Amino acid sequence: MDPRGRTLAAWLDLVGWPNIVTRTPEQARIDYQILVATTTRRTIGGWSRSTIASSPEGHEVPVRVYWPRRRRIGAPIVVWMHGGGFVIGDLFTADATCRKLxxxxxxxxVSVDYRRSPEVPITQSHEDARTAIAWAYRHAAQLGADRRRLIVAGDSAGGNMAAAACCHFRDHAGAGIAGQILIYPATDLTLAHMDHTAASGFFDGAAIEWFGLHSLTGIERTDPTISPLFADSHAGLPPAHIVLGGADPFCPDGRAYARALEAAGNQVLCEEFPRQMHGFVDMDGIFPSGHSALKSIAETVAGVSPVPGGVPTVPDHPIRWYSLAAETERRLDESWLRTPMANTARILSTLAAERWRGPRISPVRALTRSTQSKKHRLALDETSTGHTTDATAVTND
Structure with a gap:
């Protein structure tokens, strides 16, 4: 792994930063905001506004729209789904990446504020992504973009949703997609393609299990609508630009999806950045490769070819933006959260709470302990019925 990644992981361990497996989803969301705010390279310029993306059926999803410093006629439009294992991440953590892109x-x-687990199943996260993509397609002209140059993109869980959306809109009307950008995507939610030995800093097997505990419990993981690697066919999908980190547990997953797309005759550019950990693109303030990856992705976006023909546009009402007062309040709040003063205060507060909290069983360990307790109860039951030898074997196990 990149020495910068090892240093970051060692520093977090040195100061006693809580491991994600000990955190609730709410706490982990705050932790992720702090991580992104302190490791992301800032950019100036451009403009953003917030609104609600809605479907003709009335389904609504909050989105934030970014315009570049230099606008041009016929610009591409990118719909971005943030990462975070379907549990953490939000418009704030995706802000710098979307602005730079x-x-x-x-x-x-268009950055999508989709619903997250465990509050909702990930099938609803995918529904939100599809709603936002179709909305961006219908409103592209109002947003100053060319609907024929629509790209869906995302990192990690967002890459999963982007890939699944391409399969969906290939088979259903609603949007014509010109390209897909998948950054260390999880396309096989059975995790069969995950490298459990990858050196990925604080994003290890236990952390992945924590995300699965909160987002994949009770989910049919081979369902192709959420695991696009299991799609019946990968033919006829948009050109793909896939970015992978060599030290990322999901690197083999991304390679497998790239091979599946290529085997089906699709155009694929798969870039692998050696020794880079999961999340390195967002943390471009630490990892120069993250900045290089964003520049490469931007070249792909700028050069995307229009989809000939496409789905006819559906007339929509004018976009209703959030009020200027609401936007100003949001910008002030987020600007404050990016300052060293605010982040130092949040870090010290978290560390103090962690020190006073004392040891606590993580959700993953609690689940394991519950299983062991069940085995012990079974052993006692067998002992009471005279099966002493079997009971002893179970208890020792």
């Missing part, structure tokens, strides 16, 4: 590529970028 807009500025580097001169594209309009």
């Amino acid at each position: 807009a500025n580097y590529s001169s594209a309009v970028v």
Whole structure:
């Protein structure tokens, strides 16, 4: 792994930063905001506004739209789904990446605030993504972009949703997609393609199990609508630009999806950045490769070819933006959260709470302990019925 990644992981361990497996989803969301705010390279310029993306059926999803510093006629439009294992991440953590992508590529970028687990199943996260993509397609002209140059993109869980959306809109009307950008995507939610030995800092097997505990419990993981690697066919999908980190447990997953797309005759550019950990693109303030990856992605976006023909547009009412007062309040709040003063205070508060909290059983360990307790109860039951030898074997196990 990149020495910078090892240093970051060692520093977090040194100061006693809580491991994600000990955190609730609410706590982990705050932790992720702090991580992104302190490791992401800032960019200036451009403009953003917030609104609600809605479907003709009335389904609504909050989105934030970014325009580049230099606007041009016929600009591409990118719909971005943030990462976070379907549990963490939000518009704030995706802000810098979306702003840079807009500025580097001169594209309009729509960031999607989809619903997260465990509050909702991930099938509803995918529904939100599809709603936002179809909305961006219908409103592209109002947003100053060319609907024929629509790209869906995302990192990690967002890459999963982007890939699944391409399969969906290939088979259903609603949007014509010109390209897909998948950054260390999880396309096989059975995790059969995951490398459990990859050196990925704080994003290890236990952390992945924590995300699965909160987002994949009770889910049919081979369902192709959420695991696009299991799609019946990968033919006829948009050109793909796949970005992978060599030290990322999901690197083999991304390679497998790239091979599946290529085998089906699709155009694929698969870039692998050696020794890079999961999340390195968002943390471009630490990892120069993250900045290089964003520049490469921006070149792909800027050069995307229009989809010939496409689905006819459906007339929509004008976009109703959030009020200027609401936007100003949001910008002030987020600007404050990015300052060293605010982040230092949040870090110290978290560390103090962690020190006073004392040891606590993580959800993953609690689940394991519950299983062991069940085995012990079975052993006692067998002992009471005279099966002493079997009971002893179970108890020792």
